[in-house]
Amino acid sequence: MNFVQLNLIFVPAAAAVLLLALLLARPRSGDTRKVLICVAASLVVLVALTAVFDNVMIASGLFDYAGDTLNGTHVGLAPIEDFAYPIAAALLLPGLWLLFTRGRKA
Structure with missing residues (x-):
C-alpha cells in the first residue's frame, strides 16, 4: 500500500x-x-506550516521517503502526500470535538 492509497482512506473518513x-x-x-x-x-x-517545516526537515536530512511509495509530485522537497495528514487532522479533530461535546450546555 502506498501513501496515496492510505490518504484515500483517511481523508474521506475524517471528512465523514x-x-x-x-x-x-x-x-x-x-x-x-x-x-x-x-x-x-x-x-x-x-x-x-507543513510546507515550511517538511521542507526544512527533509533538507536537513532528518528523514527521506522511498521513491516507490510516492506519486512524484512535490512542493519543494515535500511530497504532496504529506499534506493529507494536516488536512485529515483539521477535519477530524473539530468533528470529534463536536461529537463528544454534543448535548452539553455552554
Missing part, C-alpha cells in the same frame, strides 16, 4: 466524521458557518 458531527450537532446556521470558517482557517495554517 466532520460531516456527521455537523449533522448530529445541528448547530444553528450561523454556528455551522463559524465552524466551517474555523476549519478552513486551520486547514490553511496547517498546510502552510
